Amino acid sequence: MSTGTYAPKPGAAPLGRMIGAQTALETRMLLRNGEQLLLTVIIPSLLLVLFSTVDIIDTGTGSSVDFLAPGILALAVMSTAFTGQAIATGFERRYGVLKRLGASPLPRWALMTSKTLAVLVTEVLQVVLLTVIAFALGWSPHGNPLAVLLLLVLGTAAFSGLGLLMAGTLKAEATLAAANLVFLLLLVAGGVIVPMDKFPGGVRSVLDLLPISALSDGLRDVLQSGAAMPWGDVGILAVWAVLGLGAAAKFFRWE
Numbered sequence: 592m593s594t595g596t597y598a599p600k601p602g603a604a605p606l607g608r609m610i611g612a613q614t615a616l617e618t619r620m621l622l623r624n625g626e627q628l629l630l631t632v633i634i635p636s637l638l639l640v641l642f643s644t645v646d647i648i649d650t651g652t653g654s655s656v657d658f659l660a661p662g663i664l665a666l667a668v669m670s671t672a673f674t675g676q677a678i679a680t681g682f683e684r685r686y687g688v689l690k691r692l693g694a695s696p697l698p699r700w701a702l703m704t705s706k707t708l709a710v711l712v713t714e715v716l717q718v719v720l721l722t723v724i725a726f727a728l729g730w731s732p733h734g735n736p737l738a739v740l741l742l743l744v745l746g747t748a749a750f751s752g753l754g755l756l757m758a759g760t761l762k763a764e765a766t767l768a769a770a771n772l773v774f775l776l777l778l779v780a781g782g783v784i785v786p787m788d789k790f791p792g793g794v795r796s797v798l799d800l801l802p803i804s805a806l807s808d809g810l811r812d813v814l815q816s817g818a819a820m821p822w823g824d825v826g827i828l829a830v831w832a833v834l835g836l837g838a839a840a841k842f843f844r845w846e
Contacts, residue, residue, distance in 0.1 A: 603696035610701050610708070617709035621675065630774075631671045631717060636724055639663045642784055643728045651786060653815075660725040660732070661810035662783035665746065667717040669781075669803055672710050672747045674774045677754035680706065681766035684758060689845050699845070707751055714747060734813035738820045742813070745828035746806040752835025753802075759843030782807040802831040 603609070621627055642648060643656040650658040683689050693699050722730075758766050779785060781803030787795050798804050809824030 606698075606701065609697045610705050613697060613702060613705035614708040614712070617705055618712045621671075621679070621709055621713050624679070627675045627679070631667065631675055631713060632720065635663050635667045635670065635717070635721060638666070638784065639721060639724055640728070643725075648784060649786075654729060654731070656725055656728045656730045657732075657815050658786070658811065659784065660721070660730050661814045662807040663721055663725075664718060664743070664810055665781075665803055665807035666778060666783045667721060668714060668743060668746045668806065669750050669777065670774065671713050671717065673750035673754040674770045675754075676706065676710055676751060677758045677770040678767050680755060680758035681761065681763040681770075684845065685763035687846075693845050703755065706755075707747075710747060710751060714743070718743070732814040733817035735819055738813045738818075739810060741825060742806060742809045742821075742828065745825060745832055746802065749802045749806075749828050749831035749835055752832060752837070752839045755839040755843060756835060759839060759845075777801065777803040782811075800827060802828055805831075 604612075621631075639656070639659060642650075642659050646655075680689070689702075692702055697705075725732075754770070757769060761769065777783070780790070780798055781801055782798070783803065787798065787804065787808065790798060799808070805824040805827035809821040809828070812818040812821040812824070
């Protein structure tokens with residue numbers, strides 16, 4: 592009697608397939624969460640429409656939407672990569688979801704990779720939606736698309752590292768409060784809606800070093816002013832990305 596081949600064959604799936612499946616799951620969870628959709632899609636869209644059509648804040652010469660669209664794109668990155676990811680990961684850690692996933696065949700670094708990829712997929716949808724809305728409002732962007740892509744990727748890395756650091760070190764309730772507070776503070780003081788030249792010189796020099804300020808100013812330099820590559824803002828985002836991801840990798844607690 593010959594030995595046959597039986598299916599299914601026990602064992603873990605290939606790593607690429609596991610990461611793909613986990614990324615799809617993380618993306619669906621992000622998009623099905625009503626609170627996350629409010630934070631990542633509805634609020635940025637409403638802010639873009641409101642402040643572009645109603646003369647509330649002096650955005651200087653030129654069209655309001657030309658000033659606001661780059662800042663709202665930066666806000667969308669922060670809302671997904673930092674605020675949304677910090678809150679979701681914090682509660683997954685509290686409920687033991689991360690602990691159980693960490694014991695699965697999927698390596699822990701691959702789990703974090705899947706979360707980051709899910710953030711990137713969500714951001715693509717955000718950027719497409721906000722771009723369509725901005726064009727409908729009369730937006731006229733300029734500059735190098737590769738510079739925009741580099742700024743968005745570095746901004747995502749910086750905010751993702753900071754969000755994971757917060758979620759992996761604080762309790763879930765503290766993460767919820769802190770992430771929302773930081774979101775509101777940076778919305779006002781990060782150059783998203785209010786021009787940075789409205790702040791006193793000493794305060795502005797500090798605010799310019801924040802990742803949201805570097806991202807919004809960099810995108811504005813490219814998309815509004817047509818700059819080739821805002822290297823200063825790129826450097827600030829790169830430093831925040833290295834520091835945030837490095838600290839998250841070192842101090843993140845799975846339980």
